[in-house]
Amino acid sequence: MNQAANPVRPPFYAYENDAWVDSVFNSLSFEEKIGQLITVAAYSNKDEAHTQEILKQITENKIGGLVFFQGGPIRQAELTNKFQQASKVPLLIGIDAENGLGMRLDSCINYPVAMAVGAVQDDSLVYQMGKDIGQQCKRIGMQVNFAPVADVNNNPENPIIGYRSYGQNVENVTRKAMMYALGMQEENILPTAKHFPGHGDTEKDSHKTLPVIPFGKERLDTLEIMPFHRLIYAGIGGVMVGHLDVPALDSTGTPASLSKPITGKLLHDELEFQGLTVTDAMNMKGASVKGPPGTADVMALAAGNDVLEFVTDPKAAIKAIKKAVRKGILTKEEIDQKCRKVLMVKRWTELNDWLPVQMDSLYEDLTNPLYRLTSRELTKESLTLLQNKGNLLPLQNLDTLHIATVSIGRDYDTAFQKAVGQYLQVDNFHIDKSASLKSLQKLLPQLKNYNLVIAAVNNFWMTPENNFHLTQVQLDVTNIISKMDNSVVVLFGNAYAANAFRDLNDARSIIMAYQETDDAESLAAQLIFGGIPAKGKLPVTLNKFFPAGTGIQTKALGRFSYTIPEAIGIDSHYLDQRIDSLVNIGLTQKAYPGCQILLAKNGKVFFHKCYGYRTYKNQVPVKPTDIYDFASLTKITGPLPALMKLADEGKFNVDDKFSKYWPEWDNTNKANIGIRDILAHQGQLEAWIPYWRSIVKPNGRFKHGYIRHRPTRKYSLRISDNMYLNHSFIDTIYSDIDKSPLLPKKAYVYSGLTFYLYPKIISNLTGENYQKYIHENFYGPLGASTVTYNPYLKYPINRMIPTEDDTFFRHRQIQGFVHDEGAAMMGGVSGNAGLFGDINDAAKIIQMYLNYGEYGGKRYISEATMKEWTRCQFPDNDNRRGLGFDKPLIDNSEKTIDEAYPAPSSSAESFGHSGFTGTFAWADPENGLLFMFFSNRVYPTRNDRKLYELNLRPRLHQAVYDALKRGLKNEYDEEKHVLKHSQEEEGGYPPVQNPPF
Incomplete structure (x- = not known):
């Protein structure tokens, strides 16, 4: 796995000899240095007892950081201020926000899932997404995002990665992960590529058990490990090691996160990673090992990790680590080195000059329409036309069409059906996923009166268990409509679910929308009518009909498209x-x-x-x-x-x-x-x-x-x-x-x-x-x-x-x-x-x-x-x-x-x-x-x-x-740490240079 050039050092090494880092490091006791390596889970939707428990960990165990999970932005910001004020050393605060803060927090923006982003051909949008999410993290007082997912998902049955991956193509996954990571790093937010050495080809969930990655070294080098290798050489600041059993790399059955051969030798020595190495959550079953409390924590640090994520018993972990140092399992020099690295990250993220999160306009800043524009553009560019027999789409000769739309899974007019109605008067039908056979028998004769039926498959799960929770009526209706002479089928969810439909390939046109959001539904309708072009390419192989890379390109017909003011350079708040x-x-x-x-x-x-x-x-x-x-x-x-x-x-x-x-x-x-x-x-x-x-x-x-x-x-x-x-x-x-x-x-x-x-x-x-x-x-x-x-x-x-x-x-x-x-x-x-x-x-x-x-x-x-x-x-x-x-x-x-x-x-x-x-x-x-x-x-x-x-x-x-005339404000707000977007042309983002590999 030799690389032509030396890896770029992570950006926080600019503070390797920084006075603040030295001062703080020298002020810490050995026990406090260990505390800097520990993060615990925090929630903003729990009670006061939880808040007091976190304060106890901060004041008594001097933990170095927090990882926030569910809650809301206002509540989290208030807690962040309280927790930071209680800490001797500013806390390194992170979140697991793979597709934006909305993944964890209410009232925040969700960007498209990674599978959808994997279908996007314009990498500059992914870079902008990274910048957006970086700005939002900074605005709410966070310094780390446990993203991007750099796993290559080539197993449709993967229960935990799947749609969270950018796909099965190494180059595509690498580019998307790199653009996302570098966008965040530009905003001084630490990305952590995960789950090293690769969690994409497994049928087990590491939250529940220890998955096995049973492949040889050559396969791992060229597939699973390759995105991480290239991200390291591009200068990514963080890598998260997964709880994975990889026999070809460590035959003892030790999880990668606790394995010296994998984390120490492979990640640090062979791949030359110098950034912050973080474990996956230590409360997961995949990290379970025999021994007294703190055993896994000691193993993780000894393996080469710098930070332990989601430690459930910090006191026991610190005690076990001190004991491991006394026994020579770990050295003081190793603890010092890890602690300095954490402090360098804190200095790089400007925690040396920590200021409380400003509560004024917090919600408005986090939901800036420019952020929504990025999300919407990504969704638009992701929509993938899998099949288009006879160039049916975009629809032409509207006056010849008598259209019925059918929501298969919802019992109301969906956003998709309403968006279709903006182009032409249509008749809307619905069949709930729990509908009876009688409902199906009533629907089908009615559809014979139309010369085009547009079916939207809604309301199925993003994960593969129980066949994505698709019901028999959903399968039957979709298969029947697919076999009609003129049918368009749109799947709003995980692309792999396409394999559940026996006759899907018979449809005239098939659109993969990857997720069920208002934007995806509106834009799918716009694609059908030529308001926007089809540009996406399938990031995973579905079957023999639809291999990875499938994606029929179309041009816009010049009908209306429907968007937001920022897409044409107008400030929506001002308007x-x-x-x-x-x-x-x-x-x-x-x-x-x-x-x-x-x-x-x-x-x-x-x-x-x-x-x-x-x-x-x-x-x-x-x-x-x-x-x-x-x-x-x-x-x-x-x-x-x-x-x-x-x-x-x-x-x-x-x-x-x-x-x-x-x-x-x-x-x-x-x-x-x-x-x-x-x-x-x-x-x-x-x-x-x-x-x-x-x-x-x-x-x-x-x-x-x-x-x-x-x-x-x-x-x-x-x-x-x-x-x-x-x-x-x-x-x-x-x-x-x-x-x-x-x-x-x-x-x-x-x-x-x-x-x-x-x-x-x-x-x-x-x-x-x-x-x-x-x-x-x-x-x-x-x-x-x-x-x-x-x-x-x-x-x-x-x-x-x-x-x-x-x-x-x-x-x-x-x-x-x-x-x-x-x-x-x-x-x-x-x-x-x-x-x-x-x-x-x-x-x-x-x-x-x-x-x-x-x-x-x-x-x-x-x-x-x-x-x-x-x-x-x-x-x-x-x-x-x-x-x-x-x-x-x-x-x-x-x-x-x-x-x-x-x-x-x-x-x-x-x-x-x-x-x-x-x-x-x-x-x-x-x-x-x-x-x-x-x-x-x-x-x-x-x-x-x-x-x-x-x-x-x-x-x-x-x-x-x-x-x-006023346009968009393109200025940096020092107080709020938000960099407004800059568009080179209407609806466009500045081009991104090729990744450095």
């Missing part, structure tokens, strides 16, 4: 504070009872938040899936995309006269008005016509012949729940528009009159029903499933946000029916208003515009047409408008926030529209920014104009630009 404060002004001032805001940058939705309630009764909170009346947003989401598509096809020309497409104008005052002028709102048309007034008497009653309370062949235009208008009134509306007077000059006046006519024009040009045409060409392929006219025909009324309490026309609360009276009198289907949908689906349409006509790998409108229709058409006429689209005020960037529309920072290329009910959508191609604001500001009356008076939408819009 939340700005947005929340402005929204709350509106809530307090009753500008609206509730609202939603959705923000995206470069196709990444990084903010979607609901506020308030549907009404001022404060009974039903606003939900992400609520359906809103678009109002005038209909203009740019209904007829406008169809007209642009027809323009691309040469069937519609904005430089034609409008009368070419609406011959009724041929012999009227409007015969020569051009379409370009009309779409830019300078066609001399009146702003609006109150059609409803023509059928209402002065006393508020309806004139005879117009309204019935039940539908008939003649009265078929439904304008409310029990109000039906004479269908001939549509012709009256057309006639009123045709006969309307013209304004005296060509100037900007916002007019919606021609938008009543576009649906019929579009039907004439396409030969198709208008609604069918826009659904088949836009909403269906976009996955904008909720966007529809007359939503009451498709969804329950209680899913829809109420608008105005109409006291002058329909005399009822409007909910599920279009608010605009004119659109209502068109039967709910008009080009000026009438569309409904949720904010996420509306955003897909606007994002398609922002992409200049492309979304999800499909082009809907040519880039040239998009750029032409979204440019300011007549700036010289003091008209800011595009063709149908609204634009910023001319010279908007020079205006104050009170004068600007929309935000002063919105670019001149930006465009969008607002809706009378309180909706607003704005796209900024220059900044890649999408801003969506949905509210029902007309509840209970349109007369409430506070949304405008408070100028909230421009202020909210500007807050997003301010957050983008």
Whole structure:
């Protein structure tokens, strides 16, 4: 096992001749020096008696350190301060946090399990994880993390390592362990690679017994030991020795942790490890030996260990060690050497200048969104596409799919199913893991109605006992769905569990997600729909179909991905504070009872938040899936995309006269008005016509012949729940528009009159029903499933946000029916208003515009047409408008926030529209920014104009630009010992150099 270069000395050797180390060492009695080598277990979820016992060990036995286990961060920090203050020498405090503090402590971040990290191909993320965890350890007052696991797991039946290993490939395990370790060391946190000489190929748990590693020296050198060898040469500061029987290295059956041939000769002499050698927990059955108390502790130190972890009886251990020195089993020089090494580590971790853990903002610091970003990015990069017959994924042609999702193991809508629903309307099914055969027989016939079934296997164990605790119903349902013609199966858990499913290989597509977390479930759905690419590679061999290294790579399709603000360089705390404060002004001032805001940058939705309630009764909170009346947003989401598509096809020309497409104008005052002028709102048309007034008497009653309370062949235009208008009134509306007077000059006046006519024009040009045409060409392929006219025909009324309490026309609360009276009198289907949908689906349409006509790998409108229709058409006429689209005020960037529309920072290329009910959508191609604001500001009356008076939408819009400009704080906080992330580019981390081997 010769190495070309000498090993890098662990970093704490910089303090080999340090004055503090010398001073403390010289102040210690021999017994106290022994105490420095002992750590005991501490818990922050136990009672005062436990605390007093630890204090006793500190004051009486002068122990050198603690290893914390279960509890919470605040409680642990308080105990840490108490324990440190009681100790003569600062304590070396550690934790077993292989995948982050959340592994042991509540309210802390959990990073992906090692098996998932093993699937990640970008090692810089693993390095960043090490830095993150190092910062968190430092912030909570710890100096040691008993990680990384450097075991090569090549035994699927391993009961204790398994998913805790980075996999079965030596190179991959080495790189991942090294990046994690070096990341922690950069933060002056001591890593301890474990479990030397390798615990990966065993079917026994060293917590319960002494496992045997029965392989020869050559195999051990090239497999089990190799990661440790390379980590040592890279300068890792700590190694943990496992309780393992390795006959090829020590034929006596002595555990490696107590074995001189293994710990002393192999680890120290042959591999030249000079760092801190730590035993695995001494309370484990694998460390049991015959003899009086302290026997194993003496053997561990004599073998070459420096620190004893989890000593259960420190007093007995110290007594036994002193006796061993007297007998010559150990020497004072060995104890001195080990003690100095411990003190060097304490000096390197800055315990020479110990300060109490600061309790202010501790939770906030430990859960910094930047840390969550690292965890989320690791999860994203780990997702592994094992099979993809016919390139099914990412899904395309959404309008052809009728999808069912099935959670196999949960009896509720999972995070995965909810995330799938962000891309397309699907039907969700569930079958609990304890479900009966009857439930299975009921489910299967229902699935035959779908041409794609996406099955998520949930709720099984990460460890292999009892077949991962998979039930027969889970196995049966998964096997049956796998054999369906079109099926996608996602496994949320230990990859080895794939072997439990007999027919899994028959599935069209298989995704390995490695764990059941909200991030894993959300991101797996995004992979299926092309919001993110598939990049992971299987770190272990499952069977002949799926060997280690399997991983089909896909590209993102350009549909939305869903992430957090930090992923696009925004400080989420700052953004939340700005947005929340402005929204709350509106809530307090009753500008609206509730609202939603959705923000995206470069196709990444990084903010979607609901506020308030549907009404001022404060009974039903606003939900992400609520359906809103678009109002005038209909203009740019209904007829406008169809007209642009027809323009691309040469069937519609904005430089034609409008009368070419609406011959009724041929012999009227409007015969020569051009379409370009009309779409830019300078066609001399009146702003609006109150059609409803023509059928209402002065006393508020309806004139005879117009309204019935039940539908008939003649009265078929439904304008409310029990109000039906004479269908001939549509012709009256057309006639009123045709006969309307013209304004005296060509100037900007916002007019919606021609938008009543576009649906019929579009039907004439396409030969198709208008609604069918826009659904088949836009909403269906976009996955904008909720966007529809007359939503009451498709969804329950209680899913829809109420608008105005109409006291002058329909005399009822409007909910599920279009608010605009004119659109209502068109039967709910008009080009000026009438569309409904949720904010996420509306955003897909606007994002398609922002992409200049492309979304999800499909082009809907040519880039040239998009750029032409979204440019300011007549700036010289003091008209800011595009063709149908609204634009910023001319010279908007020079205006104050009170004068600007929309935000002063919105670019001149930006465009969008607002809706009378309180909706607003704005796209900024220059900044890649999408801003969506949905509210029902007309509840209970349109007369409430506070949304405008408070100028909230421009202020909210500007807050997003301010957050983008401000970016992330990249600074070191000396008091809190937290180094903020630094991203070289959006969503990226600095590259990491190759490991030094």
